[in-house]
Structure formats: C-alpha cells, structure tokens
Amino acid sequence: MRNVMIVDDESLVRIGLQSIIDWESNGFRVAGVFKSGEEMLAAAAVSPVDVVLTDIRMPGMDGFQLIRELRKTHADIHVIVLSSYNDFEYTRQAIQLGVTDYISKYEMEPEELLRVLSSLPYEMRKSYDPAQPATPGHTEIGSINDSDKNAMAAKLRDHGSAFRWIVLIPYHRSEAYSPEERKAMRLLAEEMFQRLxxxxxxxxxxxIFHGAYAFDPAGDDQRIREECERMAEEWTAAFSQKLNVSLAVGFGDEIGIDGDWTAARKRAEQAAEGSRFDGEVRLSDAALPRGTFSEEEWLAVYKLVKQRIRYMQFTPLAEELLAYQDEKLLSYKPSEWVRLGVAVASQLADFLIERYDLQTAELGRFFVSLWPLPEAAGAVRTSDEWRTLVRELTARTQMTVTSRQSRTGWLERVKEHLSQHFSEAIRLEDMAQLSNFSENHFSQRFRQETGQAFSDYLTDLRVREAVRLFRDTDLSTEEIAFRVGYSNPNYFIKVFKRKTGQTVKHFKSLK
Structure with missing residues (x-):
C-alpha cells in the first residue's frame, strides 16, 4: 500500500480528489490532505509518503517550491501536478523538476488518474528509519533500534572496520509470492548467511533482505570485490535452484562501520534495482552512475516515437527502441526505462483509439493481458521484460491496424478520394462503386463507421476548407464557393451559415 498526500488550497478539489476513486482497492492510501505546501512538508517529515498530488498556484509556497523542497529530502517521491493551467511554461518547469505527470484537475476523469497512478514504477522504501514500527511475524530491518544497531556494528567489527551494505531482492512476478514461499526464502537467506x-x-x-559484508579497508580491494561477486552468484544460484526464485543482489559503497548507514543502505538498494533490471550491476561504486533523461533527450525520443506511430511504422519503432536501450542501458535508471515504456504504450493506445475509434472491449481482445497498455508497461521490472513488452506492443498494434484496415479499407479509400476531389461534383453512386457496395449498403456502412450521413460528411469537409480559405486568403466569396465545390454562391452562403452559425460577411469581418 503506497501513501498518497494531496496538496491544494481549494477545499472542493481536496474533497473531490479523496472521493474520485477507491484509493485502497487500487493499492493506495490517502495519508494526508493539506491546503498548503508548508503543511505537507511538515507532515512528510514525520510520516512516510510515496506519491504527492499537488496544485501549482497556491498562496505562500507554490507547487514548484514544494517540489524543490521535497527533492532535497525525498528525492524518489513521485509527484503528479494537478493544475488548471495548461501553459507550456508550467509544463517545462514540471519536466525540469522531474514531475511524474502533469494533468488538468478540472478535466481529469477517474480513469485518467488511475492510469497515471498505475503507471508509477514500484519503489522500495527509501531510507533507514529506526523509529519505524515492526510488523508482527516479520524481522523488519526498519525497526532496528540503537541497541540492535550497536550489536550489529560489534559483529561487523569482528571482521573489519569497514563494510558494504547488502540487499537481496526476489524478482517481481505476476502472481504474488505465497506466505509459504516467503517463509522458505527467509529460511534459505538465514541459512546461507549463517553458513558464511x-x-x-x-x-x-x-x-527484501538486508545485511552487510565487513572487511579491512586496507586489504586487497580486488579480492574484496571478487568475494562480493562470488557471494552474489552463490545466493542467486541457490534461490534459483532450491526455490525457483530469481534474485537480484546489490552491494553499497564501502564505508566505515561508524559511517552513514542510511546512505549505505540507499546505495545498495540502487545497485540491487540496477541488477534486477539488467542483470549486470552488483557493486554500486563499480557501476557507472545512472541518471535520468534530460529534457532535451526526453523530447527527442518522444518526438521519434510519435513520428513513427503517426506513420504507422511499428516495426522500425521497435527496432530503434531496442537499439537505443542496447546503447544506453546503463546510462539511465531502471525507473527511466519504465517511464519511457509507459510513454510509448500510452501513445500507441491513444493512436488506436483516436485513429480507429476502438472501444475498450475490442482493444482487450487484441492485446489480452497487455491491456491497459500503460499499466502493463508500468509493471515491467527487468530489461528483458522491457524488450519483450516493446516487441509485443508494436507487433499487436500492427496486427490491430491490419485487422481494422481489412474491415475499413473501403472507408479509407473513400475519405482519401473526398479529400482530393471535394471541389468536384461528388455523387453517392460513384462512392458506392468505389467501395464495391450498393448505394443503400454504402450509406448504412458509412454512417455506422463515421457517425455521419455521407452528405453531412462531405459538407463538413467543404466548409472546413472554406473556413481556411477565408482566414488565409483574400479570395472572394464566389471564388471560395467554387473552390470548395459549390457552383451557386448563394447556396454556399446558406450552407456556411447553417454549419458555422455565422454569416459569411460576419466571419470575414473577424479576420
């Protein structure tokens, strides 16, 4: 259960956000609702928080100031900006501050909020917190008090004056591990650590299992690294062979036993997350530092994806994304690859819905377990899963498009013909012949697919072109009427007023 805090100075918005969805049934808990950024920061200092929903414009500390302050102490929190301001400058600032998403609070639907929330990547708890209460029946690393820590430090000193924090993470899978499986993992971890x-x-x-490997910092550094890698291989092999569980292992930076345990833990968690995603990273300081997409990099990739989808080049899109990951895999954090996957999935879903007016049920038949697409992309936990997802999404999108085109190819031919010849005399029987339908069947199918009668569709097409010509040229009304297919200017004037609600004279006066 992830904790959510809501920040907005409008009471109606705060009330609405609490009731817009069933938070707990979707894996979230509203941990606090605040009318100012100052109140929220005070609460975050003493209570755990995973997701923040915040307005931008608020009295005192605005949303951007709040995000900047949060980044100083809670760098891994997901922030979703809810605002009524759609200015690009707000969007740009939000991107620079690492905001997870940016949506209008007045146009937001429950499904949209759930889509954004479900796309958030899984995050481990971020910090060592000795005051966190233990859960009955579990050994909770977060519940270590000063006495326990001193005892552990004493054990570590038996082996040296420095150590590396260790994190062992069982891989995520679609079905949750049963209590029996969790118990077996605990027993195996205990047995292996005791034996070593x-x-x-x-x-x-x-x-998630936590431990430490102590050593003399004056010793052979290469030998220590090899020993850590050997232990990691032994643990992963044992979990795989005995429990059929894939395990990621991460070691933190080398620090003195009296050093910062919180930082040691965090670095080990980051190394383990990297190991879980790509299977490569073991020691945090042996790996290249992983960053996030810059604004320029993100926009470049986003534009590439959008262009490929627009021109329905799905196979080249998959090839380019996979090649991009081959080149940049270790440059970006796993959460960044998940974010890119969610963006690709969202664009593919939007394309299919907007281009072919597909409904949820039909999309579900084409994509099966991958639908909703952004949710499936957000659940990716490894590089192999990411690559498989990209291939599956693009292949199934191509299959969906091919299926729809085979059913509506006649409609595309008709629309293409109309877009090129609307200024000419267009007869219903000619379009029926182009579609290989009878006139009655053509009229019925056209209305079913477009929601309009053929004559209304053609009129709308002509009037839209007339509007463009009035705005962009100084042509006379008679010339524009002729160019859009009306030989009688008076009739055109009547049609224009009926469709736009304005006379031609009034419309031209607005230029």
Whole structure:
C-alpha cells in the first residue's frame, strides 16, 4: 500500500480528489490532505509518503517550491501536478523538476488518474528509519533500534572496520509470492548467511533482505570485490535452484562501520534495482552512475516515437527502441526505462483509439493481458521484460491496424478520394462503386463507421476548407464557393451559415 498526500488550497478539489476513486482497492492510501505546501512538508517529515498530488498556484509556497523542497529530502517521491493551467511554461518547469505527470484537475476523469497512478514504477522504501514500527511475524530491518544497531556494528567489527551494505531482492512476478514461499526464502537467506558467517544478515523488510559484508579497508580491494561477486552468484544460484526464485543482489559503497548507514543502505538498494533490471550491476561504486533523461533527450525520443506511430511504422519503432536501450542501458535508471515504456504504450493506445475509434472491449481482445497498455508497461521490472513488452506492443498494434484496415479499407479509400476531389461534383453512386457496395449498403456502412450521413460528411469537409480559405486568403466569396465545390454562391452562403452559425460577411469581418 503506497501513501498518497494531496496538496491544494481549494477545499472542493481536496474533497473531490479523496472521493474520485477507491484509493485502497487500487493499492493506495490517502495519508494526508493539506491546503498548503508548508503543511505537507511538515507532515512528510514525520510520516512516510510515496506519491504527492499537488496544485501549482497556491498562496505562500507554490507547487514548484514544494517540489524543490521535497527533492532535497525525498528525492524518489513521485509527484503528479494537478493544475488548471495548461501553459507550456508550467509544463517545462514540471519536466525540469522531474514531475511524474502533469494533468488538468478540472478535466481529469477517474480513469485518467488511475492510469497515471498505475503507471508509477514500484519503489522500495527509501531510507533507514529506526523509529519505524515492526510488523508482527516479520524481522523488519526498519525497526532496528540503537541497541540492535550497536550489536550489529560489534559483529561487523569482528571482521573489519569497514563494510558494504547488502540487499537481496526476489524478482517481481505476476502472481504474488505465497506466505509459504516467503517463509522458505527467509529460511534459505538465514541459512546461507549463517553458513558464511561473514556477511551478517540484518533482517527483512517487505520481502527484501538486508545485511552487510565487513572487511579491512586496507586489504586487497580486488579480492574484496571478487568475494562480493562470488557471494552474489552463490545466493542467486541457490534461490534459483532450491526455490525457483530469481534474485537480484546489490552491494553499497564501502564505508566505515561508524559511517552513514542510511546512505549505505540507499546505495545498495540502487545497485540491487540496477541488477534486477539488467542483470549486470552488483557493486554500486563499480557501476557507472545512472541518471535520468534530460529534457532535451526526453523530447527527442518522444518526438521519434510519435513520428513513427503517426506513420504507422511499428516495426522500425521497435527496432530503434531496442537499439537505443542496447546503447544506453546503463546510462539511465531502471525507473527511466519504465517511464519511457509507459510513454510509448500510452501513445500507441491513444493512436488506436483516436485513429480507429476502438472501444475498450475490442482493444482487450487484441492485446489480452497487455491491456491497459500503460499499466502493463508500468509493471515491467527487468530489461528483458522491457524488450519483450516493446516487441509485443508494436507487433499487436500492427496486427490491430491490419485487422481494422481489412474491415475499413473501403472507408479509407473513400475519405482519401473526398479529400482530393471535394471541389468536384461528388455523387453517392460513384462512392458506392468505389467501395464495391450498393448505394443503400454504402450509406448504412458509412454512417455506422463515421457517425455521419455521407452528405453531412462531405459538407463538413467543404466548409472546413472554406473556413481556411477565408482566414488565409483574400479570395472572394464566389471564388471560395467554387473552390470548395459549390457552383451557386448563394447556396454556399446558406450552407456556411447553417454549419458555422455565422454569416459569411460576419466571419470575414473577424479576420
């Protein structure tokens, strides 16, 4: 269950956001609702928070100031900006501050909010918190008090004056691990750590195991690294062979036993997350630093994806995305690859819905377990899963498009003909012949597919072109009427007023 805090100075918005969806049934808990950024920051200092929904314009501390302050102490929190301001400058600032998403609070539907929330990547707890209460029946690393920490430090000193924090993460899978499986993992971890004696197992939190490997910092650094890698290979092999569980292992930076345990833990968690995603990283300081997409990089990739989808070049899109990951895999954090996957999935879904007016049920038949597409992309946890998802999404999108075109290819031919010849005399029987339908069948099918009668569709097409010509040229009304297919200017004037609600004279006066 992830904790959500809501920040908005409008009471009606705060009330509405609390009731717009069933938070708990979707894996979230509203941990606080605040009317100012100052109140929210005070609460975040003493209570855990995973997601923040915030307005931009608020008295005192505005949304951007709040985000900047949060980034200083809660760098991994997901922030979703809810605002009534759609100015690009707000969007640009939000991107620069690493906002997860930016949506209008007045146009937002429950489905849209759920889509954004469900696309958030899974995050481990971020910091070592000795004051966090333990959960009955589990050894909770977060519940270590000063006495326990001193005892553990004493054990570590038996092996050296420095250590690396260790994190073991069982891979995510579609079906949750059963209590019996969780117990078997705990017992196996305990047995292996006891047998090795050094490292030392601290405990478990949320199914993730924590420990430490101590050593003399004046020793052979290469030997220590090789020892850590050997232990990682032994643990992953044991979990795989005995429990059929894939395991990611991460080691934090080398620090003194009296050093910053919170930082040590965080670095180990980051290394383990990297290992879980690409199977490569083990020691945090042996890996290249992973960053986030810059605004320029993100926009470049986003434009490439959009262009490929627009021209229905789905296979080249998949090839380019996979090649891009081959080149940049270790440059970006796993959460950034998940974010890119969600963006691609969202664009594909939007394309199919807007281009072919597909309904949810039909999309579900084409994509099966991958629908909703953004949700499936947000659930990716490894590089292999990401690559498989890209291939599946693009292949199924192509299959969907091919299926729709085989059913509506006649309609595309008709629309293409009308867009090129609307200024000419267009007869219903000619369009029926182009479609290989009878006139009655053509009229019925055209209305079913477009929601308009053929004559209304043609009139709308002509009037839209007339509007453009009035705005962009100084042509006379008679000339424009002729160019859009009306030989009688008086009749055109009547049609124009009926469709636009304005006379031609009034419309031209607005230029």
């Amino acid at each position: 004696r050094n490292p030392i197992l601290f405990g478990e939190e949320d199914g």
